[in-house]
Amino acid sequence: MSAVPGGLSPVEAGSLLELLRRRRVCRRFSPHPVDERRLRMVLEAGCWASSASNNRIHRLLLVRDRRRIDLVRAVSPGMLGLPTALVVICTDLDAAARAQVRVDRDTTTWIDVGTTAMNMMVEAEALGLGTCPTTSFSRGGVRAVLELPPPAVPEFILQVGWPAGTEPPAGAGAPALASRRLRAFVYVERYGTPLV
Amino acid sequence: MSATEARLERKAAYRLLAHLLASAEICAVEPGYYGTFRLLDAASRLAGALLEAGLDDPWLGRLRDDIEARKTLLMSDREAYFAFLPEAARRVAERLREEEEGR
Numbered sequence: 001m002s003a004v005p006g007g008l009s010p011v012e013a014g015s016l017l018e019l020l021r022r023r024r025v026c027r028r029f030s031p032h033p034v035d036e037r038r039l040r041m042v043l044e045a046g047c048w049a050s051s052a053s054n055n056r057i058h059r060l061l062l063v064r065d066r067r068r069i070d071l072v073r074a075v076s077p078g079m080l081g082l083p084t085a086l087v088v089i090c091t092d093l094d095a096a097a098r099a100q101v102r103v104d105r106d107t108t109t110w111i112d113v114g115t116t117a118m119n120m121m122v123e124a125e126a127l128g129l130g131t132c133p134t135t136s137f138s139r140g141g142v143r144a145v146l147e148l149p150p151p152a153v154p155e156f157i158l159q160v161g162w163p164a165g166t167e168p169p170a171g172a173g174a175p176a177l178a179s180r181r182l183r184a185f186v187y188v189e190r191y192g193t194p195l196v
Numbered sequence: 197m198s199a200t201e202a203r204l205e206r207k208a209a210y211r212l213l214a215h216l217l218a219s220a221e222i223c224a225v226e227p228g229y230y231g232t233f234r235l236l237d238a239a240s241r242l243a244g245a246l247l248e249a250g251l252d253d254p255w256l257g258r259l260r261d262d263i264e265a266r267k268t269l270l271m272s273d274r275e276a277y278f279a280f281l282p283e284a285a286r287r288v289a290e291r292l293r294e295e296e297e298g299r
Contacts (some may be wrong), residue, residue, distance in 0.1 A: 027268065074214040077222060077234055080268075136226065138218035 004006025021127055026081070029161035032168045033064070034083045036175040038127045040182065042160060043087065043195070045123035047181040052108035055099040058116060058155070060086040060186045068146065068189070075141025076157060078134040083096070083159035087120060088142070089113050090191070093151040103153075113155045120158055120166040130163035152191045208259035212241055229270075232281060236267050239284075255291060259284070 004008040008016065039062065046060055063069055063086040072086060073079045091113075096103050102189050103109050117133055124131045134157040142154045178186070178195040186195045219234035243260035247253070263284065269277035 038281075070211075074211040075218040077215060077219045077237065080237070136222050138221045141214065141218050141221075 008153055009091050011024055016098060019122060023121060023125040025132050026159075026161070026163050027132055028164035029083045029130060030164050030166055031082075031084065032162050034129060034161060035168075037173055038129065039064075039085060039160070040175050040178065040195075041127060042120050042124050042129070043186050044179060044182055046089075046116045046120040047179075047185050049112065050120040051112050051115075052101075052106075053099070054100055056097075056185065057092055057096040057101055057103075057109060058112060058185070059090050059092045059095075059152070059191070060116070061148075061152075062086070062089060062186060062188050062193055062195070063146070065189055068131065071145035072137070072157065075145060076137035078136025079131060079132075079157070079159060081159060081161075081196070083130075083132070083161040084160065085160040087158040087160060088146065089116055089156040090132070090156070091153040091155055091173050093153060110155070117156055117158055120160075124160060128162075128166070128169075130161055133157075134158040134159060135148065148191050155168070198250065199252045202246045202249040204245055204249050208245045208249065212238070212245060215241060232278075233267060233270050235264060236281070236284070240264055240267065259287060 001010040003012075007013070043060055043062065051058075063072065064084065069083065069086055072088075073082070091103060091109060093103065096109070112155060121131045121133070135155075137154070137157060139154055142148070142157070143152070146154070148154065182195050184194075187193050188195050214280070216238055219238060223234060237299045240260050240263040243256050247257055247260065262280075266277065266280045269280065
């Protein structure tokens with residue numbers, strides 16, 4: 001078997017398959033924070049997920065503030081561990097309205113949440129990070145503690161961190177400037193505050 | 197540290213309150229058996245909060261550790277998980293009886 005133009009070599013494709021096979025949910029995290037460079041790679045992977053009709057009605061809110069993570073955990077029974085970062089996937093109702101997406105009827109919007117989450121989990125796995133998907137949370141509670149504006153609907157929380165017992169490698173290097181895609185779809189700490 | 201008393205700070209109590217109420221909300225949409233997990237997890241958090249507040253009670257520490265070690269059996273070994281539920285309840289009941297008898 002040889003690589004076809006635009007495709008991975010069989011060895012590379014096998015590595016990807018192995019990555020998918022070995023990924024597991026992480027419920028115990030190390031207190032070491034994840035460096036900015038790796039977090040941006042995880043976020044970028046999420047931004048490249050498939051999107052129904054390329055409508056891009058979801059936004060990613062990165063939360064690293066310990067106090068805010070603790071508050072989210074208080075209203076999220078599905079958060080069993082203490083991750084050092086959260087990525088909250090939100091449906092942006094304003095973006096949905098502009099794209100004429102009927103979020104109350106169009107189930108593709110939830111599929112897009114899943115593909116976004118999966119992209120991030122796979123990228124995180126490739127980077128040696130642990131992730132845990134979370135859907136068991138109080139929507140109203142998360143909106144309140146993160147002070148989300150009315151158009152932002154929290155759909156999914158990805159817990160991210162170094163798995164407990166791992167020692168993060170030194171020297172991740174400086175993060176690249178945020179790509180156009182990251183600037184468009186990622187907010188930091190507060191909904192509406194773009195990544196720079 | 198006291199073996200009989202612990203003062204739970206309001207912040208810790210409110211977080212437990214938030215956890216219980218959020219659990220009540222999501223239990224309405226999750227599979228019914230997940231309710232057992234939410235209660236078990238809440239019990240562990242209550243035990244943890246009391247220990248962090250200074251309660252010197254090795255028995256409670258062991259119970260909390262056991263719950264933490266076995267609660268996720270729900271995802272991997274459901275039979276063992278459901279066997280643990282009556283075991284945990286029995287252990288607390290025995291402890292209550294011993295307390296009543298002054299042991």
